[in-house]
Amino acid sequence: MAKIALAQINPTVGDLDLNRKMIIDFARKGESLGADIIVFPELAITGYPPEDLLLKRSFIEAAWKNLTEIARSIQNTWVVVGTPHREDGKLYNGAAVLHKGKIETIIHKTHLPNYGVFDERRYFTPAENVASVKMAGITTAVTICEDIWVNSGLPHDLCAREDIDLIINISSSPFHTGKSEERKNKVTGFASSHQKELAYCNLVGGQDELVFDGGSFFCDTKGKVTASLREFEEDLIVVKAGEENSGGASAFHSFPRSYAYPENVFEALKKGLKDYLSKNSFHDVVIALSGGIDSALTASIAVASLGAERVRGIAMPSRFSSPESLQDARELAENLGMKFDVIPITELMDSFGKALSGVFEGTKPGIAEENIQARIRGTLIMAVSNKFGSLALATGNKSEISVGYCTLYGDMAGGFALIKDLPKNMVYDLAKWINGNSPTPNIPARSIEKEPTAELRPNQKDSDFLPEYKILDPILKLYVEEEKSIEEIISLGYIEGDVRKVSRLVNQNEYKRRQAAPGVKISPKSFGKDRRMPITNRFFET
C-alpha cells in the first residue's frame, strides 16, 4: 500500500522560478496529507507547451537547474514530475523521479503527438527504452500522456507486466468539448485492459489558445474512478493505492465538480481569459459593445472571469447604428456593473470620406466604406487599450471568422479573441445559459432575440450574405472540423449552392484568420495551430 498525491498545478510557460516554487509548495501539501508519492503533470517544470523555447540550450539548462533544486527539497517522499531531459545530444519529454535529494531516474515519453495543436516530434526523440520504477514499496509504470492512448509499444508492454502494481500517468491534455469524456474513457479503458490501478495527473490553466482542464483522477483495476480532482482549478488529493478499498481520498477541496455543456465552455473561457491576463501581466480589458450578442457574451464572460471593475465597454455608434443597439449596449453594461463609454463615430466617417474623396472619385460606396467604419472602431478600441494598458478583446465568433464575415483591423482588432472558436449557435446556447443561471439577466433579451446584423449599412442583415446560422454552422462543422468533402456534405441533405458558397468563403478567407488574435480553443479543431491551411490554395472541389 502507498499513498499517492495527485498535484494538479497551473504553472506558467517559461517562468521556471514560479514553477519550481509551486512544485515545492504542492509537494509540501502532499507530504502534510501523508503522501508517499507526489505526482505532477507533464512538463510541469517548464509549463506546457514551451514550443520553440525547447530549442534554446539556455532554457533546457535552466530547467535542469530548477529540477535539481526541487530534488534537493525532497527527502522521504517520492516525486514524479514532468521535465525536458537532454541526454547524449537528444532531447526527451521526461518524467523525473525525485527522492532523498536526488534525481533517481528519468522515464522518457514514447508516443509523441504531432497532430492537431501538438508538435512534439519537432522537439523530442521518442524513448528508446522504458523501465518500471520502484517507489515507496510498490512497483510502478511511469507513463507520459499519449503513452497510454496507444495500445502498443514500450509503455503498453511495460504496463502489461505482472509485477506492475500501479500505472502513473502525467499529462498535459488540453480542453475541447467532449474531451473530458474521451480522456476518461481512454485512460480508464487502459487501466481496466491491464487490470491495474492508475493515477492520472493532468495540467490545469490557460496558455495562449489552450486551456488545460485538469480533472485528474484515480481509477481502480476495473477502470472505475474512485477519486477525482476539480476541473479548471488547481487541486490536490491523496489516494491509497494497492489495497482492497483503494482510492478513498483525503483532499483540500470540498467537492470535485465536472461541468456539462455549455457550462464547460463557460468555465474554459473564464479560465483561458483570466490566465491570459495574469500570465501576460494585464490588469483589465476593454471591449467594443455593439448591442449585439457576440460582444454582450464576451463582456459577460469577462466580468465573470475578472470582476466588473476590470472590464470596460465602449459603444461606438455610427449613422447606421439603431438607437436600440446603443440602448442594449448600455443596459448590458448596467446589468454587469462595468464601466461604459460612448464614442460616436459619424464625424470620423465623414473625415475619412473627405480624405479619400480624391482617390475614390467616381466610385460607389461599398465594402471599402463599410470596412472604414469597422476600422475606425478598431482604431478607437486600440487607442483606449494603448492609453490605459488594457487588453482589447475582439468579439468575433467562429461562424463569421470561418467565412470572413468580419473586418481585418476592424472588429478583428484586439489582443485576445475570446469567443473565436464558438459557432454562432454556441454563442446563443451560452448566452441563454448565462441568463438562466444568473439571479437577474446579464444579457439584454433583445440582444439575443434580434436578427444578427453588422449595422455597417442601412437595414443590413447577416442573412443577406450568409445562409442562416442553423444551416451555416453544421456545414462549417462538417467542412472545417471534420474535413468532409463537398459531395459528402451535400449527400447529408444540405443545399449544393450553400455548401459550395461556404467552402469557397472558408478557403478565400484564410488570409484574415492568419492575422487574427489568439482565442480559447473550444472545439475539436480550432483555427490557428490546430488547422494549418495554406493561404495560397487553389483546391476548390468540383
Next chain:
Amino acid sequence: MAKIALAQINPTVGDLDLNRKMIIDFARKGESLGADIIVFPELAITGYPPEDLLLKRSFIEAAWKNLTEIARSIQNTWVVVGTPHREDGKLYNGAAVLHKGKIETIIHKTHLPNYGVFDERRYFTPAENVASVKMAGITTAVTICEDIWVNSGLPHDLCAREDIDLIINISSSPFHTGKSEERKNKVTGFASSHQKELAYCNLVGGQDELVFDGGSFFCDTKGKVTASLREFEEDLIVVKAGEENSGGASAFHSFPRSYAYPENVFEALKKGLKDYLSKNSFHDVVIALSGGIDSALTASIAVASLGAERVRGIAMPSRFSSPESLQDARELAENLGMKFDVIPITELMDSFGKALSGVFEGTKPGIAEENIQARIRGTLIMAVSNKFGSLALATGNKSEISVGYCTLYGDMAGGFALIKDLPKNMVYDLAKWINGNSPTPNIPARSIEKEPTAELRPNQKDSDFLPEYKILDPILKLYVEEEKSIEEIISLGYIEGDVRKVSRLVNQNEYKRRQAAPGVKISPKSFGKDRRMPITNRFFET
C-alpha cells in the same frame, strides 16, 4: 546510357488541374529533347507544402486521379513525379514512377523533416522499405529531398549498392541566404561519397512565405556539377547519364544563372511577390510611401517584379512629416514611373483627438496618439486596397518587427509584408545594390542616407529607442536566429544593457508578430512557422 530531363516546374498548391497540365507539358518538352527519363520535383502533383489539405481525403483522392491521368499520357519515356500516396490507411510522401500509361511503382520518403518550416511528420509515415527502380536500361535509386541529407538509413543503404547506376533526387527545398551553397555541398557530397551520378530536381516558385529557388543540377560520380538549371525560374534540361562524358546538356535556356548576395535576395523577393499575386489572383499592389528606405525598397522591388503600372504609392503626411519626406516619396514614385497619390492625415488626427477627448481627459499624449497616426494610415491603405482590389503591401523590416517597433493595424497592415525577413542592414545593402544596378537611381539618395525615423512625433529618431542598427542587427541574429543565450551574446562583446533590452523586446512583442502579414522567408530562421514561440512566455534569462 540514358538521357535524363530535369523538369523544374512551378506548380500551385491545390491547383491539381493546372499542375497536371504543367507536368504533361514539361514531359512533352523533355520527350522532344530525346529524354528517356523525366524527373519532376517533390509533391509536384499537389504543390508544396500542401499543409492540412493533406488531411482531406477528397484532396488525396483528387491528387491520385490526376496522377493516373498523367500516367495515361506517358508512353515510351519514364516519368518520376512527387505525389502523396495513401496505402493501407497510411499516407506517404511518394515518388511515382510512370511508364506505358501506368504507375509502375511508388517510392516512399524515409527522412521526414519536422523542424524549421517543415511539418512532414504531421502528415506522413516514413518509408518502411525502399527499392531500386530499373528505367530505360539503368538501375536508379529514387530518393526524396531529405533522404540524401542524412548519411544513414534506408536511402543511404540503397544508394550504396553497387548495382545502382544513378541516384535521382526529387526535392522541394526552399530558399534562404546561403541555402543554395549548403544544398549543393550536401547533394554533391552525397554523390561523391557513393561515387554515383546524381540528378537533382528542385521545385521553383513562391508559396505563401516560402520561395523555392530551383537551381536543379546534375553531378558526376566525383560530385562535380556538370549541368545546372536556372534559379528562381522554371527550366528544363536534358543530360546524359552513365557514360564517360556524362552531363553535357541540351536545354531550352541560354545560360543558367546563379545569384550572389544581395542579388539572390532581390530575386527571391521578386519571385515571392509575383507568385503571391498571381496564385492568389491579385492584379496589383498598393504601398504606403513614407519617404523612408523601407517603403522605397518595397516599391522598387514591386516595380521590378510586377511592372510600374501595377504598383500604386500613397503618401500620407501628418503634421510630424517633414517636407523632405513627402518630396522623397514623390521622387521615388517618379523614378519608378508608378502611380502616386497624397492623402494628408492631419485633419483625421484631429478628428480622432476630438472623438477621444472625453475618454482621454487628463492624460498626456504618448504612444496611444502615435499609434492612432499609424492606424489612420493603415485604414486608408486598406480602404484603397478594398476599393480597387489591390493587395496592400506592409513595409516593415525584420529589425523593427523583432523588437516591436511597429504598429499593429498601422504600418503592419497589409496582405503581404514583403521585406519582413530583412534586417535593416540588409535593407540598406539591397537599396544600394538596386541603385548601383539601375541606369538611373531608383531610390532617392536621401531616403538611404537620412537617419531612420518613424515621424510619429517631433524630431523622433529610431535611435532614441533602439540601439543603432549596426549593433541591433547582430544581436538579433544571435538571439533570434541562432538561439544564443544572453550570456553568450554578452561574451561576444555586446553591451549587457543592449542585449537585455533587445531580448526583452523580442519576447514582449511576440503578440504583434502573431498578427503580422506573411512575407518572404529570406533568413535561415524567419518569423512565422519557422519560429514557434509562445506569446505567454515568462522565460527572461537572468
